[in-house]
Amino acid sequence: xxxxxxxxxxxxxxxxxxxxxxxxxxxxxxxxxxxxxxxxxxxxxxxxxxxxxxxxxxxxxxxxxxxxx
Amino acid sequence: xxxxxxxxxxxxxxxxxxxxxxxxxxxxxxxxxxxxxxxxxxxxxxxxxxxxxxxxxxxxxxxxxxxxxxxxxxxxxxxxxxxxxxxxxxxxxxxxxxxxxxxxxxxxxxxxxxxxxxxxxxxxxxxxxxxxxxxxxxxxxxxxxxxxxxxxxxxxxxxxxxxxxxxxxxxxxxxxxxxxxxxxxxxxxxxxxxxxx
Numbered sequence: 001x002x003x004x005x006x007x008x009x010x011x012x013x014x015x016x017x018x019x020x021x022x023x024x025x026x027x028x029x030x031x032x033x034x035x036x037x038x039x040x041x042x043x044x045x046x047x048x049x050x051x052x053x054x055x056x057x058x059x060x061x062x063x064x065x066x067x068x069x
Numbered sequence: 070x071x072x073x074x075x076x077x078x079x080x081x082x083x084x085x086x087x088x089x090x091x092x093x094x095x096x097x098x099x100x101x102x103x104x105x106x107x108x109x110x111x112x113x114x115x116x117x118x119x120x121x122x123x124x125x126x127x128x129x130x131x132x133x134x135x136x137x138x139x140x141x142x143x144x145x146x147x148x149x150x151x152x153x154x155x156x157x158x159x160x161x162x163x164x165x166x167x168x169x170x171x172x173x174x175x176x177x178x179x180x181x182x183x184x185x186x187x188x189x190x191x192x193x194x195x196x197x198x199x200x201x202x203x204x205x206x207x208x209x210x211x212x213x214x215x216x217x218x219x220x221x222x223x224x225x226x227x228x229x230x231x232x233x234x235x236x237x238x239x240x241x242x243x244x245x246x247x248x249x250x251x252x253x254x255x256x257x258x259x260x261x262x263x264x265x266x
Contacts, residue, residue: 013221013245013261014235015083031242 010035071198072217073138073187075207076131077234078103078256079221084231085204095146097231103224106256114155123251127220127258135197136161136190140206149176154200161190163206187215204234211240214265219245223257 011017012035019029028035079085080103087097096103106124107117118128137154141164152174154160159175163186167178179186187210190199201207201216210216221234249260 013079013083013219013223013259034242 010038071135071191071194071196073191073199073201073210073215074131074134074218074220075201075210075216076127076220077202077204077207077222078106078224079234080224080226080228080231082227082229083233083235084228085234086232087228088230090146090232092146095143099228100231102226103222106222106224106253119253121253123253123258124256126251127222127253127260130198131200131220132156133197134158134200135194136199138163138186138190138199138201138206138210140203142205143203144176149173152176159190159193161186161193163209183209183213184215187213204232204236207234208236208240211243211263216263219259219261219263221259221261222253223259224255225257 009017017035018027019032019034022029022032026032077085085103086095087100087102090097090100094100104117107119107128110116114132119125132155134155136158137160139149139154139160139162141162144160144162149160149162149172152160152172157175159177162172162176162178163183164178164180167180172178177189179189183206187199198218201210207216207219244264244266245261246264247259248262249258251258
C-alpha cells in the first residue's frame with residue numbers, strides 16, 4: 001500500500017501562507033496567526049473561528065461561516 | 070444603493086490570465102481554462118450561462134447588475150463588448166486619459182479617479198449592484214476602499230505564471246468575510262464581503 005501525500009495548508013485568497021517577516025520566534029510572520037483563527041481562534045481581535053465547521057466531503061456543499069448571511 | 074461586486078475567475082495560485090495576454094490572446098496562454106465553468110459562449114451573453122445551478126446562480130446575479138466598471142486593459146481587449154456588456158447597462162472605464170474619438174455605445178471614460186468612477190456607476194445602477202471586471206481595477210477599488218464584494222470563481226488549476234489577481238503590497242491587510250460558498254462542478258464560487266478597518 002502506498003498512501004498518498006497530502007499537502008495541508010491554510011491560505012487567504014491572495015495566496016500567502018505567512019505574513020511578512022517570518023523567522024524563528026515569529027514563525028507565521030507579522031499577523032500570520034490570523035490564518036489559523038479557523039482552527040483555534042489564536043488572534044481573537046478579528047472575526048471569530050468557525051468552530052465545528054465540517055471538513056467538506058466530496059459532493060458536499062461547504063457550510064457558511066458562523067454569523068454570515 | 071447597490072454595491073460594487075468584483076467578478077473574477079482565478080486559479081488556485083492566484084492567476085486570472087495565462088502568460089502573454091494580449092489583445093489577440095486576451096486570456097493568455099491556457100487562460101481559457103479559467104472560464105471552463107461557464108457555458109461555451111456565443112454572440113449573446115446568455116451563451117456563457119453555465120448548465121449547473123450554482124454556476125447559474127452566480128452568472129444570473131452578474132447579469133442582473135445595473136452598471137459595469139471595467140479596466141482599460143480588459144475593455145480594450147474585448148472592444149468594450151461593442152458598447153453593450155449586457156442589457157445595455159452603462160460601462161464605466163477608469164483611465165488616466167480617455168482615447169480620442171467617441172466611445173462605443175454606453176461606454177463612459179472616467180479620468181478623475183476610481184472613487185468618482187464608483188460613484189457614477191452606483192448612481193447609474195440605482196438599486197442594482199455594479200459589476201467590476203479586471204485585476205488592476207479590482208486592486209485600485211480595494212485601495213480606494215470602494216469595493217464591497219468579491220465573487221471569485223476559484224478554479225482547480227495551478228498556472229505558475231500569468232497575470233495575478235492580487236499583485237503588489239498596496240492593499241495591505243484587509244479582512245474578508247466569506248458570505249457564501251457554492252460548489253459548482255468545475256469551480257468553487259466564493260463570495261466575500263470586504264471589511265475595511
